[in-house]
Amino acid sequence: MTFTEAAFLDRESLLQALAECGYETVEEGSALSLYGYRGDRRAETAQIVVRRQFIGSASNDLGFLKTDAGYVPVISEYDRRYMMEGKFLAHLRTNYNLKSAEKLARRLRGTLHRERVGSTIKIRIKY
Amino acid sequence: MPEIEIAINTETGETDTAIKGIAGPACEKTAEVIKQAFGKPTRDEKTRDYYVQPQVRRQIKGK
Numbered sequence: 001m002t003f004t005e006a007a008f009l010d011r012e013s014l015l016q017a018l019a020e021c022g023y024e025t026v027e028e029g030s031a032l033s034l035y036g037y038r039g040d041r042r043a044e045t046a047q048i049v050v051r052r053q054f055i056g057s058a059s060n061d062l063g064f065l066k067t068d069a070g071y072v073p074v075i076s077e078y079d080r081r082y083m084m085e086g087k088f089l090a091h092l093r094t095n096y097n098l099k100s101a102e103k104l105a106r107r108l109r110g111t112l113h114r115e116r117v118g119s120t121i122k123i124r125i126k127y
Numbered sequence: 128m129p130e131i132e133i134a135i136n137t138e139t140g141e142t143d144t145a146i147k148g149i150a151g152p153a154c155e156k157t158a159e160v161i162k163q164a165f166g167k168p169t170r171d172e173k174t175r176d177y178y179v180q181p182q183v184r185r186q187i188k189g190k
Contacts, residue, residue, distance in 0.1 A: 005169060009164075101164070104164040
């Protein structure tokens, strides 16, 4: 099975992945407003928000909107291109999937072995 | 021993998973657990192992 969707199903794993990316301070609420880099209120709302002061001086708020498919990122085109040199979502997804693999191993009461081969992280869960 | 292989492409975040060591449709249960962990797959293919009939050992006891 291949997983490429942008939605993050598990809230706890998402928060842990954000922390791994350096974004430990998050706000949670039912419909939090998002603000742009000039302090302008945006039309979008989200349930999980990283405020722009924790991202960068020219950045906008980063949000995650809860949907049936999971938490979907609400990220401006600017931030998509410049956060972590354009690789923020890839880093976030990588960290999220690592957390998901750890959770899966615990759920199956299995052992997890991990190794890095170039730009690929290979994991084996034996159970 | 059943095994799940996971490969995470750190450049894109794309993740591939494969279930090994389970013959037949019994792997569907593990596939569901994987989907609960990772979300909805964009591609889901059945491997050759899926179509293998699991061997059933019979033990016949005499009276």
